[in-house]
Amino acid sequence: xxxxxxxxxxxxxxxxxxxxxxxxxxxxxxxxxxxxxxxxxxxxxxxxxxxxxxxxxxxxxxxxxxxxxxxxxxxxxxxxxxxxxxxxxxxxxxxxxxxxxxxxxxxxxxxxxxxxxxxxxxxxxxxxxxxxxxxxxxxxxxxxxxxxxxxxxxxxxxxxxxxxxxxxxxxxxxxxxxxxxxxxxxxxxxxxxxxxxxxxxxxxxxxxxxxxxxxxxxxxxxxxxxxxxxxxxxxxxxxxxxxxxxxxxxxxxxxxxxxxxxxxxxxxxxxxxxxxxxx
Amino acid sequence: xxxxxxxxxxxxxxxxxxxxxxxxxxxxxxxxxxxxxxxxxxxxxxxxxxxxxxxxxxxxxxxxxxxxxxxxxxxxxxxxxxxx
Numbered sequence: 001x002x003x004x005x006x007x008x009x010x011x012x013x014x015x016x017x018x019x020x021x022x023x024x025x026x027x028x029x030x031x032x033x034x035x036x037x038x039x040x041x042x043x044x045x046x047x048x049x050x051x052x053x054x055x056x057x058x059x060x061x062x063x064x065x066x067x068x069x070x071x072x073x074x075x076x077x078x079x080x081x082x083x084x085x086x087x088x089x090x091x092x093x094x095x096x097x098x099x100x101x102x103x104x105x106x107x108x109x110x111x112x113x114x115x116x117x118x119x120x121x122x123x124x125x126x127x128x129x130x131x132x133x134x135x136x137x138x139x140x141x142x143x144x145x146x147x148x149x150x151x152x153x154x155x156x157x158x159x160x161x162x163x164x165x166x167x168x169x170x171x172x173x174x175x176x177x178x179x180x181x182x183x184x185x186x187x188x189x190x191x192x193x194x195x196x197x198x199x200x201x202x203x204x205x206x207x208x209x210x211x212x213x214x215x216x217x218x219x220x221x222x223x224x225x226x227x228x229x230x231x232x233x234x235x236x237x238x239x240x241x242x243x244x245x246x247x248x249x250x251x252x253x254x255x256x257x258x259x260x261x262x263x264x265x266x267x268x269x270x271x272x273x274x275x276x277x278x279x
Numbered sequence: 280x281x282x283x284x285x286x287x288x289x290x291x292x293x294x295x296x297x298x299x300x301x302x303x304x305x306x307x308x309x310x311x312x313x314x315x316x317x318x319x320x321x322x323x324x325x326x327x328x329x330x331x332x333x334x335x336x337x338x339x340x341x342x343x344x345x346x347x348x349x350x351x352x353x354x355x356x357x358x359x360x361x362x363x
Contacts, residue, residue, distance in 0.1 A: 205310070208311070251304060267292060271291040275285055
């Protein structure tokens with residue numbers, strides 16, 4: 001009996017020592033996104049939270065996005081592909097896709113400028129990936145976006161250049177946007193930022209399925225959702241997880257708790273059939 | 280034995296069920312357990328409304344409040360008329 005007890009004790013201690021350290025062991029990034037930051041600005045993008053993704057400094061995000069726009073937009077197609085290819089792809093989860101010549105990088109930040117998540121695509125039929133070499137925007141590995149923070153992106157259709165193009169972007173239950181351009185200046189790459197903190201009336205958390213398409217030579221008509229689009233095109237779908245504060249402390253969270261509590265109480269105590277004495 | 284009457288509350292059940300379903304659906308979405316989707320929210324709400332309605336119809340009835348009204352006391356026999 002004593003022996004079994006000691007054996008159990010030793011097993012428990014070993015498990016406590018080994019498993020937490022294994023669980024806490026962080027993945028090593030396989031893509032260094034710092035190479036997209038111009039050398040003179042790298043001090044402002046130091047990796048402060050140690051996740052392998054450059055963080056924003058305390059300077060206002062709007063200013064940083066402008067710097068990012070100009071410099072990342074100057075990256076050549078060869079330079080971009082050289083920077084992000086060669087990583088091992090975990091293609092076990094097929095929950096996301098981006099087909100066509102489109103490629104680019106997305107980094108999301110929280111309201112303090114610390115990186116939350118990042119992903120990139122190299123164009124072609126390969127999946128979206130995170131910097132650790134895993135398939136990104138799947139339901140089990142969605143792109144995390146802080147609804148109080150900023151998202152910066154660089155995208156390109158090189159070597160193609162789309163003209164008279166139309167596009168749409170849809171996040172189920174949240175928004176749908178669309179547009180297009182004759183593109184007389186032959187633009188085939190772009191960079192920018194989206195400040196969710198300014199854009200959204202309040203922070204919220206949710207898992208959202210997103211989809212989009214961008215079609216060359218479609219013309220001025222609105223682009224509908226189709227099973228197959230004329231080529232060349234870029235078509236993709238995947239999962240985005242909006243993160244932020246404690247979900248239950250956001251306005252939708254508070255509303256959900258109130259409705260659930262009121263409904264449950266009402267069903268339980270106010271809706272049951274009742275017997276009463278006959279007069 | 281005093282008799283009881285049963286009153287059912289299907290409308291109340293449906294309304295409270297609707298609130299519960301909408302709240303539960305929203306809560307699961309806020310916690311990212313299910314994806315944000317209007318059709319999913321409608322399904323949760325409709326299902327809970329139907330369950331609430333059925334609950335209001337067929338749930339075990341609450342016992343009557345208060346003590347059973349006492350049965351009317353048997354009337355006292357009329358005093359017999361005095362002999363003439």
